[in-house]
Each structure stands twice: as C-alpha cells, then as structure tokens.
Amino acid sequence: MRCPRCQNLEDRVLDSRTVRDGQAIRRRRECIQCNKRFTTYEYIEPEEHKVRKRDGRLELYSREKLLKSIRIAFAKRPFHLDQLEQIVNQIENEIFVGENEISSSKIGELVMSIISKIDEVAYIRFASVYKRFQETGDFRSEISILRKENS
Numbered sequence: 570m571r572c573p574r575c576q577n578l579e580d581r582v583l584d585s586r587t588v589r590d591g592q593a594i595r596r597r598r599e600c601i602q603c604n605k606r607f608t609t610y611e612y613i614e615p616e617e618h619k620v621r622k623r624d625g626r627l628e629l630y631s632r633e634k635l636l637k638s639i640r641i642a643f644a645k646r647p648f649h650l651d652q653l654e655q656i657v658n659q660i661e662n663e664i665f666v667g668e669n670e671i672s673s674s675k676i677g678e679l680v681m682s683i684i685s686k687i688d689e690v691a692y693i694r695f696a697s698v699y700k701r702f703q704e705t706g707d708f709r710s711e712i713s714i715l716r717k718e719n720s
C-alpha cells in the first residue's frame with residue numbers, strides 16, 4: 570500500500586483485527602521509510618451477477634428490481650414482504666448456481682414457475698407484464714394452461 574506521505578510502497582503491519590462484526594479487517598500500517606502510520610480496511614468483494622437482456626445488453630443483476638416486480642405482482646394479495654423475500658431467495662438460489670450470467674427470459678420463466686405454485690392472481694399479473702400480452706386471447710390461453718397444470 571502506497572504511503573500517503575512519502576509514496577513509498579513498503580510498509581509493515583502493526584496490528585490487524587476483525588471489525589464491523591466480521592465484515593472487515595482493519596490493519597494499522599507503518600511506512601518503513603518515513604514511519605508514517607495509516608489504516609487500511611479489507612472487505613470481501615461482492616460477487617457481481619449479470620443479466621443478459623433480450624436486446625443483448627448486459628446489465629448488473631438487481632435484487633431490488635426483481636423484488637419490486639414480484640411486489641407489484643403480489644399487490645394486495647395476502648402475503649407478507651418476508652414471504653416475497655423468500656421467493657426472491659429461492660429464485661437467486663436457482664439462477665446463480667455456478668454462473669455469473671443469466672438471461673432475463675430465464676429469470677422470467679423461473680419467477681413464473683415459482684409464483685404459479687403460490688398464487689394464481691400474482692402469477693397472471695406477472696405473466697401478463699412479462700409476456701406483454703397483446704390480446705386477451707393470449708391471456709385466456711395462459712389461464713387455461715395454468716388451470717391444467719394445477720389440476
């Protein structure tokens with residue numbers, strides 16, 4: 570770590586301890602050239618997951634965004650936010666198994682398959698947004714597919 574005073578690259582660690590409930594390591598360092606003391610922190614770098622959009626663009630996966638779309642689908646349905654968080658956890662567990670990139674359509678399919686087993690109204694809402702139904706005919710066939718699957 571470059572010394573903030575003399576720019577020398579060599580230092581020695583005087584003290585090293587876990588802080589912030591184990592989320593970080595704090596190191597007290599001393600420059601071996603000018604003896605300036607300074608502090609550094611070490612964190613685990615969060616894993617970055619990426620989503621491949623339909624138009625080919627790659628964007629950072631956002632849990633917030635996924636949760637929001639699920640909350641919209643479940644609006645006024647008898648479910649707590651905790652339960653919706655659980656759904657997101659379940660989705661995340663399935664989509665990021667050893668992969669850092671997933672297509673948005675794969676996420677959509679997964680959300681639909683999970684929600685369809687939980688709440689029909691939420692499922693239809695989500696599916697209608699997701700698939701951008703143009704005609705009521707499409708909407709009806711989706712409902713009949715769901716009825717068959719659940720019966």
Ligand SMILES: [Zn+2]
Nearest residue numbers: 572575600603
């Ligand atoms: Zn120095």
